[in-house]
Amino acid sequence: MTPDNELIRRLGEIDAVRVDTETRLADLTTLRLGGRPAATVRCASPEAVCAAVGLLDAAGVGVLVVGGGSNLVVADGGLDLYVVVLECDEVSVDAASGLVRAQAGAVWDEVVATSVAAGLGGIECLSGIPGSAGATPVQNVGAYGAEVGDRLTRVRLWDRARRVDEWVPAASLELAYRWSNLKYSGRAVVLEIELQLACDGLSAPLRFGALARALGAEHADERFPAAQVREEVLKLRRGKGMVLDAADHDTWSAGSFFTNPVVDAETAGAVCDIVRATYGDAEADGMPRYAAPGGVKLSAAWLIERAGFPRGYPDAEAPVRVSTRHTLALTNRGGARTADLVGLAREIRDGVRDYFGVTLVPEPVWVGVELDG
CATH class of the missing domain: 3.90.78.10 (UDP-N-acetylenolpyruvoylglucosamine reductase, C-terminal domain)
Incomplete structure (x- = not known):
């Protein structure tokens, strides 16, 4: 797409917006892949995001909203779209009530670290996940038996069709495994999230075997100091190459x-039979499978x-x-x-x-x- 100079001029007049035409998606994604858009629009406030996305939508051009770029696979070459980068990153923590608010551009792991340092628990299992706070409700990010939806109370959205900036309850997002009704729809842009965390400094009940074993849990749903769980999660993720390191x-x-994949019981049984025939009884008997809504998770x-x-x-x-x-x-x-x-x-x-x-x-x-x- 050839940049529209008049559109770029109007974008540049919005408070807290910077525009350039040189940035590639490879500079903005954790995969370091992706070509050059018509322009990159950097927004340093939620209000700037609303104004910029509203202007681009009115112009009828393609828009890609990027936070930390950790969940994108982007084509090579020139891209027929404008990229809006969320750089609004304020985080507020009320240690007395356990209420945490994070603007969409805040680095997610910094939100977790700030919360844990304030003596709050509930999202420590999500430590080390790359990307921004605004991305977490879109696909209901999860790890080690926890999901952001477990603690999410409200989300501030820019509704693109209605052109409204509003807070909506988490229940309205239809959160499920790696899913919300925001994913793939493009109907709204996340501006800010709100979480309700526990004030006792303890983690969420541990439900993931490897993490529970590493911490020496003796019974199901045992809780540990959130800071201790965070450190163990980071250790486990680093061992899997799942904590970003530019040199690695x-x-x-x-x-x-x-x-x-979530499959029906018959399919899970067929997979187990294939494993048994190929790898033997011990491997088949140890095949990971868990009860899940809609069937069996493999x-x-x-x-x-x-x-x-x-x-x-x-x-x-x-x-x-x-x-x-x-x-x-x-x-x-x-x-x-x-x-x-x-x-x-x-x-x-x-x-x-x-x-x-x-x-x-x-x-x-x-x-x-x-x-x-």
Whole structure:
């Protein structure tokens, strides 16, 4: 898209807005992939976001809203859209009430760290997750048995069709596993979130086996000091290459690339039978599977590895590889293009489907490119 100079001029007149035409999405995403948009519009306040998105929508141009860029797969080359970057990042914590508010551009892990330091508990299991606070309700981010929806009370939205800036209850977002009615719809932009945390300094009840074992939990739903849980979560995530480090290509990823599939009991049984026939009874009996709304949740990482895609796949020379520390992350080794990532993702998706009869669904948002395109 050729930049519209008049539109760019009008954007630049909005308070707390900066516009440039040189930034690439590779500069804004954790995968370090993506081409150049018509312009990048940086907004330092929620009001600036409303004004900028409202102006762009009125002009009828494509708009991509970016926070931390941790959940995006963006096409190479020129992009027929304008990028709005959320740089509003104020965080307020009321230690007495446990109420936390974070503007959409706040770094999510800094929100967690600030809350834990204030003696509040409830989101410590979500430590180390890359990206911004505004992205967390969009796909109801979760880890180690916890989801942001467990603590989310309200979300401030810019409703694009109605052109209204309003707070809405978390219940209106229809939050589910890696889902809200904001995801993929583009109907609204998150401006700010509100969380209600526990004031006793203790974590949420631990429900994830590896984390509970690492902390020495002796019974189900045991609680520990939030700060202790945060440190253990960060340790576990670093061991999987899931804490961003510019010097470590194993962290140049979009986090978990595929969601854990939820299948019916018959399909779960068929998968188990395949594992038993191929790998033996011990492997089949230890296959991860959990009761979930709508069926049985399987481990995408476990399926990927047993379908023939181990850590480091395909080889040390490939521009995009499965992480050497975590099978569910696809990583840019420094010189990749989006086409390389799409090719590997398609190979893994098809390989798991052919081997187990289960189709994995990518977790990131795709912009200008499709897995089957």
